[in-house]
Amino acid sequence: KNEVEQSPQNLTAQEGEFITINCSYSVGISALHWLQQHPGGGIVSLFMLSSGKKKHGRLIATINIQEKHSSLHITASHPRDSAVYICAVPNTGNQFYFGTGTSLTVIP
Amino acid sequence: NAGVTQTPKFQVLKTGQSMTLQCAQDMNHEYMSWYRQDPGMGLRLIHYSVGAGITDQGEVPNGYNVSRSTTEDFPLRLLSAAPSQTSVYFCASSASGTNRAFFGQGTRLTVV
Numbered sequence: 174k175n176e177v178e179q180s181p182q183n184l185t186a187q188e189g190e191f192i193t194i195n196c197s198y199s200v201g202i203s204a205l206h207w208l209q210q211h212p213g214g215g216i217v218s219l220f221m222l223s224s225g226k227k228k229h230g231r232l233i234a235t236i237n238i239q240e241k242h243s244s245l246h247i248t249a250s251h252p253r254d255s256a257v258y259i260c261a262v263p264n265t266g267n268q269f270y271f272g273t274g275t276s277l278t279v280i281p
Numbered sequence: 282n283a284g285v286t287q288t289p290k291f292q293v294l295k296t297g298q299s300m301t302l303q304c305a306q307d308m309n310h311e312y313m314s315w316y317r318q319d320p321g322m323g324l325r326l327i328h329y330s331v332g333a334g335i336t337d338q339g340e341v342p343n344g345y346n347v348s349r350s351t352t353e354d355f356p357l358r359l360l361s362a363a364p365s366q367t368s369v370y371f372c373a374s375s376a377s378g379t380n381r382a383f384f385g386q387g388t389r390l391t392v393v
Binding site: 268272274 | 312314316321322323324325326329339371381382383384385386387
């Protein structure tokens, strides 16, 4: 069972490229999370959104509740953006369904 | 403000050994949970707690025990380690009604 599907699984981009990572989910939600995990590092929350769009620096997250789809965009990508990006959807009890992650490598 | 603190960061165990992964949070969060992360499978819920004295099983609880004697601490115990438990373990906490989770730095466990 895959309540949360992410694509692509792996992504390599040249520095400066515009990047899009997609997340589709099948469960009803109150908010969707985008998380970032650096190699060997912990997990940090980038966005929590329940509608529309949020922007933080070069990162933009959008969500379409009707279509059960969210996207994470990175503008002017940089090698320091290289990480695994994870989409997470909360269920009841404050637990989460997680996507398998998108491994992004940005080449200088 | 430390957030969620996990120890140790790395651990190697022999098959059959026992150990406890520690998790502590200083945000007074009611919810705490343990996940394991394996290649190609994403994060999977092992056990969770909705408050002190209350724990419940997640998706993959076998081989693990938890307890929640205080709001701050949520240790994960491996009673008899098996190679299948080789994984990266994450502890997370969140406040009731917020849906925002804070994660520890992870524990990379290898069972040989």
